[in-house]
Amino acid sequence: MNKRKLIVLTGPTAVGKTKLSIALAKAVNGEIISADSMQVYKYMDIGSAKIKPEEMCGIKHYLVDCLDPREPESFNVTRFQQLAKDAMAEIYANGKVPILVGGTGFYIQSVVYDIDFTDNDADTGYRAMLEHMAEEKGAEFLHDMLKVVDPKAAEEIHFNNVKRVIRALEYFQQTGSPISAHNEAERQKESPYELYYFVLNDDRAKLYERIDMRVDLMLQEGLVEEVKGLIDMGCTREMVSMQGLGYKEMIDYLNGNISLEEAIYIIKRDTRHFAKRQLTWFRRERDVRWLNKSDFSSEKEILAEILEQMNITKD
Numbered sequence: 001m002n003k004r005k006l007i008v009l010t011g012p013t014a015v016g017k018t019k020l021s022i023a024l025a026k027a028v029n030g031e032i033i034s035a036d037s038m039q040v041y042k043y044m045d046i047g048s049a050k051i052k053p054e055e056m057c058g059i060k061h062y063l064v065d066c067l068d069p070r071e072p073e074s075f076n077v078t079r080f081q082q083l084a085k086d087a088m089a090e091i092y093a094n095g096k097v098p099i100l101v102g103g104t105g106f107y108i109q110s111v112v113y114d115i116d117f118t119d120n121d122a123d124t125g126y127r128a129m130l131e132h133m134a135e136e137k138g139a140e141f142l143h144d145m146l147k148v149v150d151p152k153a154a155e156e157i158h159f160n161n162v163k164r165v166i167r168a169l170e171y172f173q174q175t176g177s178p179i180s181a182h183n184e185a186e187r188q189k190e191s192p193y194e195l196y197y198f199v200l201n202d203d204r205a206k207l208y209e210r211i212d213m214r215v216d217l218m219l220q221e222g223l224v225e226e227v228k229g230l231i232d233m234g235c236t237r238e239m240v241s242m243q244g245l246g247y248k249e250m251i252d253y254l255n256g257n258i259s260l261e262e263a264i265y266i267i268k269r270d271t272r273h274f275a276k277r278q279l280t281w282f283r284r285e286r287d288v289r290w291l292n293k294s295d296f297s298s299e300k301e302i303l304a305e306i307l308e309q310m311n312i313t314k315d
Contacts, residue, residue, distance in 0.1 A: 004092055006193035007099040007310075008108055010035070010282065011200035012275035014210040016293070018051050020200065021101040023303050025059045028099070028312065031091045033084050034063040035102030035111075038244040040080075041069040043233070046218050046226045047246035062087035069241035070234055076163060078117045081110040105281035106164075112195060112287075115186040126173055130166045145169060150178035158277065163240075191287065196310050199282045200302070202293040211271045215246075215264065224250060224260075245271050 007030065009021050025032055034040065038048035042065045045052075050064065063083055067075060084100070084107075091098040100108055109115060134142045143159035146168055153168045171179040202210070227250040235242055237251045246267050253263040282288055289309060296302045 003192065003194040005097050006088070006112070006191075006195055007097060008035075008112060008195070008197040009099060009101045009200065010103055010105070010108055010198070011291075012207060012278045013103050013271060014049075014214045014275070015200050015202050015207060016210075016299075017101055017103070017200055018049075018055065020299055020302060021099060022055070022057050022059055023299065024306060025099055026057070027303060027307060028097050028310070029095075030097040030099040031060045031094070032062065032099050032101050033087045033091075034061060035080075035084070035100045035104050035107045036063075037075060037080075037104050037107065038241075038247075039064050039102070040067050040075055041065075041241050042067065043230060044069055044226070044241065044244070044247070046221050046223045047244060047250070049214060049218070062091075067241075069230060069239065074163065074240040077106055077110050080104075080107045081115070081117070084111045103278050105278060105285070109187070109285065112191050112193070112197065113186060113189045114192050115183075115189075127166060127170055130169055131162075134162050134166070139165070142166070142169070150180050152180035153178060153183075156180065187286070195287055196306075197285070197288045198291055198306060198309075199288050200291045200293065201279065206293075207275060208272050211275060212268050215268050215271065218246065219264065224254070227251060228254060245274060 007024070007028065009017055009024060011017055021032055024030065034051075036048065038044055039050045040063050041048070044050070051061065063080070066083075073079075088098045088111075100111060102108070110117070130142060139159050139162050142162065142165050143154060143157075146157070146165050147154040149172045150168055154165075157164045157168060159165065168179040171177075171182065175182075201207075223246060227247060230242070230247070231251065231254065237248055237255075242248055242251060249258070249263040249266050249270075252258045253260050258266070291302055291305065293302070296305070
C-alpha cells in the first residue's frame, strides 16, 4: 500500500527554517503546517517570530493565527496533533504535499509516528492537587517527584514545563508504569507516512549570534508594545499563551519586577538554552536527515540537496 508523502523541516530556533520552507513548498507543490507552540496564537507576532503574510509568497499556512491567547483551554500536544491531522487531510484533498515546519520536536513526533496519547482526564482531582502543589512549592518540587518515579522522563522534560511534568506524574499514578517507557514504545512505531524528516542546523557560534540578533530585532519591531497590548486585552503571566520565550520576561519587566536590560539578557540566554535542548531532542530522533548549513554555499544548494534526497528533479 502506497504511503502518503510527509515532509518535515525542523531545527533550532533562528536557524533559518522559514525562508527555506517557502522555497521547498514551491518546489514540491506543498502547503505548510506550523509546528510551533506560539505562532498558533493571534496577536503574538513579534515575540513568536511569526511569518509575515508577505513572506508566505502565496503558500498556504495552517495552524498560524487560529487561537485566541486568552482562551482557557490550553494548546498542548494532543490538540496540536488533531489540528495537524485535520490540516493534512485538507492538504492531501487539495492534491498537495504537507510540510511540517517548526521547532517543537514533541509536536512533530506526535504526527510523524501518530503517537497514541492516553487520555488523562479520568482523575482531575489528582491533577488539581499537582497544580496546587506546583503553585505552592514550585515547579522544581514537582520535577523532583517525577525524578523518583520516572527518572528518564525527568531527564527529558524541563522542570519549567509543568504541564508535561504533571502529565507524566498522572500517567504513572493511573498505570503504575513510567510514561517514558510508553513514549519509547510509541517512538519505535514505523511512521505511517512516506517520511522525509530534515533537520537544518548551523555552527553553534553562528546560531547564537543569529539568536541575539533576532531578539534585538524583536525589540526594534516593538516587542514591548506587543506585550503591553496583550496585557491590555486581559492576558496575564499565568496563561499558557504567555509562557513563551520573550512574553513572560517582558511581562516581568512591565510589572516592574526586572529591568529591560535584565529581560533582554534572560530572553537571549534562555533562547540559546532552548536551541541546545531542541538539538538534543532531534539527535535522539530516528529517520532524521541532517542539513548542516556550513556544508553548503547557499540556500539554493540546501534546497537542491533536499530535492535530491527526495528523488525530485527540479528544472
